[in-house]
Every structure is written in structure tokens, then in C-alpha cells.
Amino acid sequence: MLDRNTSLSKKLLNWAITLGSLVLCVLAMYTRFPGMTLMGIAPNWLLIWLVAWSVNRPVFLSVMVGIALGMVQDGMTFADVRVAPTHVLGLAIAGGITSLLQKQRYVQEDFISIALIVFGMAVIVETMHAVQLTMMGAKMDNVWILQQRIALSSAILSSLWSPVIYFPLSRWWRSMDRQED
Numbered sequence: 001m002l003d004r005n006t007s008l009s010k011k012l013l014n015w016a017i018t019l020g021s022l023v024l025c026v027l028a029m030y031t032r033f034p035g036m037t038l039m040g041i042a043p044n045w046l047l048i049w050l051v052a053w054s055v056n057r058p059v060f061l062s063v064m065v066g067i068a069l070g071m072v073q074d075g076m077t078f079a080d081v082r083v084a085p086t087h088v089l090g091l092a093i094a095g096g097i098t099s100l101l102q103k104q105r106y107v108q109e110d111f112i113s114i115a116l117i118v119f120g121m122a123v124i125v126e127t128m129h130a131v132q133l134t135m136m137g138a139k140m141d142n143v144w145i146l147q148q149r150i151a152l153s154s155a156i157l158s159s160l161w162s163p164v165i166y167f168p169l170s171r172w173w174r175s176m177d178r179q180e181d
Helices: 002-028 045-054 059-077 088-103 111-135 140-180
Strands: none
Touching: 002 045, 002 059, 002 140, 045 059, 045 088, 045 111, 045 140, 059 088, 088 111, 111 140
């Protein structure tokens, strides 16, 4: 009985830390500290969290979490879907690709490879925004010129800040996995 209660409390603690880190990332989306922006663009904290989480998870689950995070970000950024693109597509693709990359063992699980994955996924997420804006009828030349600036700024900042999220969370999740074994 004691082992069962201990196991349950560890699972609850794991869920609390995981959800707490996600809430901190959601709140950080709108926090602008000096030196944290590049050309007015801030790191994509939800993308960083998604990559850190998806690295050792199944593809389907990673895509579903990407969709959920996209809905959270959409709910916090705009009110009318007909006017603005959705974050759901980009984050779902990023979650799925991240999970596939790790499953295929193309990358090792270290700071540099995580930063590179975050960089690539940030470019994919911003490109999905540009594609959606183009399909909505926005002027193509304006969209793609802005997309280059936004994608590069977001990718650089997000990849530089990714160890801040990835290191403590991956360490925590690994310790929880070791305790379960």
C-alpha cells in the first residue's frame, strides 16, 4: 500500500512539474525582458517546451500536444480565425517531426542538437504562418519578406533559449523514468 501511494504521489508531482513548466512558458510568451528580443521578436517558448517534451514521446502524442498548444496560443493571441492564421498547424507539424527525428536516431539528445531542432522547427512554424497568410489573400511579397525576418529572429532566439527549458525538464523526466524502472 505504501509503494502504491508513493508511486501515485510521484506521478502527481511529475504532472505538476510538467504542467507548471508549461504554464510558465505560456506566461513567458508575453514577457519582454531587456535583451530578450531581436528586431521586436521574442523566443517561441511554447515551441521550445514542445520540442523538449516531444523528443522522447510517440509521434501521435506529440502531434496532439502540438495541436493543444496551438489552440492555447491561438486563444491568447487573436479572437477571429478568419483574420489571422492559426498556430495549430505549425506546432502540430513541429511536434510530429521532433518526435520522428528522435525515433529515427538522426540526432543525439544534447544541447546542440536540441538547439538545432528548435531552430528548424521555428522556421517551419513561421513558414506555416506565411503559407496561411498567403492562402488568405495577403500580398505575397509583403508576407514572405516579413516571414524571413520573423522566422530567422524567432529561430535564433528560440534556439539560444532552448537549454533554459530543455535542461531542467529533461533531467527531471529522466529521473522520473529511472525511478519507475
